[in-house]
Amino acid sequence: MSNMSEENTYRLQGLSCTNCAAKFENNVRGISTVEGVELNFGAAKLKVKGKVTVAQLEEAGAFDGIKVYQETQRPAENHTPFWKKRANIPTLLSLVFIIIGYTFRFAFDEAHFLSIGSFAIAIIVGGTTLFKEGLSHLLHLDFDMKTLMTVAIIGAVLIGEWAEGAVVVFLFALSEALESYSMDKARHSLTSLINTAPSKATIKRDNEFITVLVKDIVIGDTMIVKPGEKIAMDGQIVSGTSSVNQASITGESIPVFKAQGDEVFAGTLNEEGSLEVRVTKRAEDTTIAKIIHLVEEAQAEKAPSQKFVDRFANYYTPAIMLIAFLVAVVPPLLFGAVWSTWIYQGLAVLVVGCPCALVISTPVSIVTAIGNAARNGVLIKGGIHLEEAGRLQVMAFDKTGTLTKGEPEVTTVVPLAGNTAEKILSYAAAIEHFSQHPLAQAVMKAAKQRSCEKIIATDFHSITGKGATARIEGREYQIGSPSLFNGHAALSADLLEKINQLQNAGNTVVLLANNNVILGLFGIADQIRGDSHAIIKQLQQTGIKETVMLTGDNQATGKAIGKSIGITNVQANLLPEDKLRTIQAMQKQHGKTAMIGDGVNDAPALATATVGIAMGGAGTDAALETADIALMGDDLTKLPYTIDLSRKTLRIIKENIGLAFGLKLIALLLTIPGLLTLWIAILADMGATLIVMLNSLRLIRSNYLPNKSGSARL
Template identity: 50%
Template sequence: MSGKEKVMTKREEYVVRGFTCANCATQFERNVQSIKGVTSAKVNFAASKIVVEGEASVQEIEEAGSFEDLRIKKAEYGLEEETTPFWKKGKNVRVSVASLLTIAGWVFLFQLGEYHPFTLALFISAIVIGGYRLFWQGLKNLVKLEFTMRTLMTVAIIGAAFIGEWGEAAVVVVLFAISEALESYSMDKARKSLRNLIDLAPRYTTMIQGDQRVTIPVKDVQLSDVLIVKPGEKIPVDGTVIEGASTVNEAPITGESMPAYKKTGDNVFAGTLNEDGLLKMKVTKRPEETALAKIIHLVEEAQQEKAPAQQFIDRFAKVYTPAIMVLALLVATIPPIVFQGEWSQWIYLGLATLVVGCPCALIISTPVAIVTAIGHSANQGILIKGGLHLEQAGNMTAIAFDKTGTLTKGAPVVTEVVSFVEESEMLVVAQALEQYSTHPIGKAVVRYTKERDFSKSDIDVEQLENLPGRGIRGVVKGVESFASSPEYVMETYPGLYDEQVKKQGERLLEAGNTLIVVGTDNKILGFLALQDEVKDRAKQAVQELKSLGLKKIVMLTGDHLQTAKATGNQAGITDVRARLLPEEKLTIVKQLQKEGFRVGMVGDGVNDAPALAAANISIAMGKGGTDAALETADISLMGDDLSKVGYMISLSRKTMRIIKQNIIFSFVLKMAALMLIPFGLLTLWIAIFADIGATLLVTLNSLRLLKNR
């Protein structure tokens, strides 16, 4: 094998069931990485998945997770979610049994005494049933000098039993297990939004085979299959309507509440609801390639990406946990050695220090909020591609909007034609050039010519050249021709733009039109005037951004200044920059950053790529989840509702407030408990209640984000 040849590594994705905490996920990842033949393993705790590169069987991976009773399944599209009720899960059943044994032990303690064989048997049974997996993992960590939560708890419980505090050791086991169950429950609730997305796509669909209609699993659907979608059914995959008409509720994908009317030739998306008509559709994307599938995949990846706040907590926890162990050792040894304190009392206080120092609440404080916010926003039609972008969205101080397709509806119409030759001659040239354009203005010209039967698709166009921000040119019927902006014509063919042409152009511009000049290298053929309506809620959205405290709102467009100002006035934007090429938009974004602004750029995900890339936060408008919108920007608005920009900023700020509150809750409760040490008042009871109380507060506080509207 030559040095340049690459060895192909097998890559598999698995669904993991049974995670209780982020630390357990990290331990599982390390265990899988140590399997012979595995080159890489990456756990996505938020999505309950692991990606393994290399050779490993499901049995080997499951064995690596045996310390947590993890179960592994190969990930595939449409995999049924586990529906076992929370209280019926094996771990939680064991916790319930251990809790009953502990309660019984305390009852008999008051009746028979603390060291009666029956009382001890109940406490030891509770410790073994509720904590044998905890001990096993904790002891292995201790041997490896890995200081995790389980290491702390193992040392504390063994120490409590060693000094004869069997009852309190049993309580610590039970309450720690309850704390882990709470963490598991909170992550399950946080994942609820993602499960809602997964559940949007139906499991079965009706396919036409010859003269028959056959019900098949959606995962078996192939390209070009013809499906029937009845009223009230969800559309199973992306496709094109080939027969019928209906209104379709696209809110799950776009976040827009108003149903869209679909007819023959229109695209429909998986997970949307067919409301009132029978649709026959042809499949254009396989189930795993639909817009919904891509959204789910991107949300899973986004929930795995850590925000700076979470990265800080992770780094802090690596130092914090060993520091707590050192503190506990000092509490247990210094007073008896230096001040002749009673060994049993201070060992007990040292054990209590270990328990109260458990970083459960601290570690979960950030991911549960991030996962909840990203999953919930996806259900609202906003795709945020990671914790970093979620955090940065709330820090924006300036925002720049593209005009066409962002502030406007992106469907301009020709409002007036001014021709200096036969109108048909001008329209044929315009259509021949613009049929190759992907810009909304070019498409509007083609629609106009087709409606008037001037479309001549058999005309050859040579040397076609796109002029970014200025139009298009090429050789039509052997003549150099163009359909472009007035500025391009004046710069390139200054002799053609005489007073008569200039006067007509100014009249059209003053009326707020976008202007296309159609001509050849020796004469101007005429003008096409177009107008694009401002989106219905654009002005309201801009007002909301101002009320959120954004200091600068600017519109960037390649259009003429008079047209741009007319659009800006309708949208409530006074800072309008016009006649801009893509590189000039980039320059403006960089200039705003130099002035100290944290800049968000809102575009259509296709144009303005340089400006979107340079902005602190790039936001793409992507009707129906277009590939460009999903792939280019930090945040994608799946519909065309600009008010979602303000909602996204508010959600970001609320999420960061909740994360800060969570961290404060965790620290304050733990510090309050630790302050009792010098007075000898800290007990294992107080320690474990401080820990479980912090976890409960953090969980409930984070889940408030599910109610955000």
């Protein structure tokens, strides 16, 4: 019984169209030992519950030449020319017989048996699969595009329009082949990600170097990576230094210097030195594996516009059949028109009403955009998040580590009460030694840089949100923000003025005191990222109406930093729960609001925002799990690219739906004067499908291109 319940995942090659995917899924479900099937068309991935072999699965997909691989196996790149693909051979043969048929037609006449025979062969060769599925769907009252085409072609034959019936078969098969081609192009970004990491690695075991498959590597193994080799597993460098190209993970074009203790990722390229790396994750848990999994899940998830199109198509297709029936019978019955003419017009309505272009208008755009983003170091976790990002009006930023470097530095030391700068730094560092707060780290770093005397503190006590106390040489000292000393120490007018000056210059002020006597103060500033101002400007150019900075700093410091960056709204003195309430308030006031943070401290706000965007997702599991979008590198310049890509995708989806409807509406209007022909109908249908696919594939070229100033050029 346990064998029957096993679940395996496979990768597919040659999955050409949505109809073929549905048929393949049904065929697999029909295997007696299969308990459940889940097919991801966008990612060409199959999950099967039950005992089944690859041979059985390939037999189920033999009608479309589908190849099946284990999930861990690397499918070979398929470079088969268009005209050599098995699925396209009947289409090409159909074209040959159409050309022969027209040759006989011009040589003799359209009713000659050689002409009709050639067109009949073209219909049979190119349309056998279509007819089987179309008739089966018709019997089950399942009105899809193949049902429409089958009825139209059979009708054309019955009224003697052999040539046009053959052309309809050929052009429909050609449009399906083009749909397959466009999906292959859209999936290419994901395929390139899958093939990024090597399948083998050199491992050092018992002082011997052996080549091991990545699936057999265990945590703790030591991996040897030579110059020019790709890193096969996530790990930590234990020996060696090198520059590592992390473009495949973070999208960064500039290699990053790595040394002992630094983290490296599977799929990245070691450019210079030799490295020894201790493996820290299994093959299925590496960052690249998580990215691939999340991208595949994102491509499987239907966007709101796609769900709308799917629901609409359920009503649209039967409606077209009803309209075609009325066009065929109403004029002859009520107005004495010629039956053959209006039956022909009805058949043309069936063809032009085929929902091919409408059905494919959204998924190709979504799959292409999500794959493009992943290739550029941006992980978008679903079509819904891609569309929502395209509608954003407001962007809220966590300050520390997002707009700033997240590494505060002491910029000013002001000793008071006869003390020296070195003395107050020594005392401050002794207290802050017990704290993990970034400001504490800045004080300790400054004391170390000035080679200050090391002093031991005891009885450390933290005061949440304000500071800390400790005892040094038996005396109690306090360190913290000015609010810690309100009412407890004499803050003179001169001292308050100095505090305000530092805060207005963008510093956070920390005071050191003993027995209510202020011994000195420190101005600490988190260094602003050099590209923050340019990024805010680019976001405004993409249509973001308001940018907001959320910070726990005081209002004066927050405003100074916000003004230097170009932020339009600064919300200061915020605790984590305050950030959550601020996001909710902005959503009520402005609508679609994004939150950009580190994915850990800002988790509640990220989850509440319309779109949560995490920075530095490559090294943070929490960022990958919490956020809707993760910028894999610690690189804010990807943000304008992401918003631009989302807006382009939304615009292209709307264009596609408009084009699909517009061309069909124009063709349908030709039925009023009786001018719609099967030729015009199929050209309108195929033209709409081709335009929609080519329009969607424009997203492949929407790349992140940093310019010389470091900002993104879209």
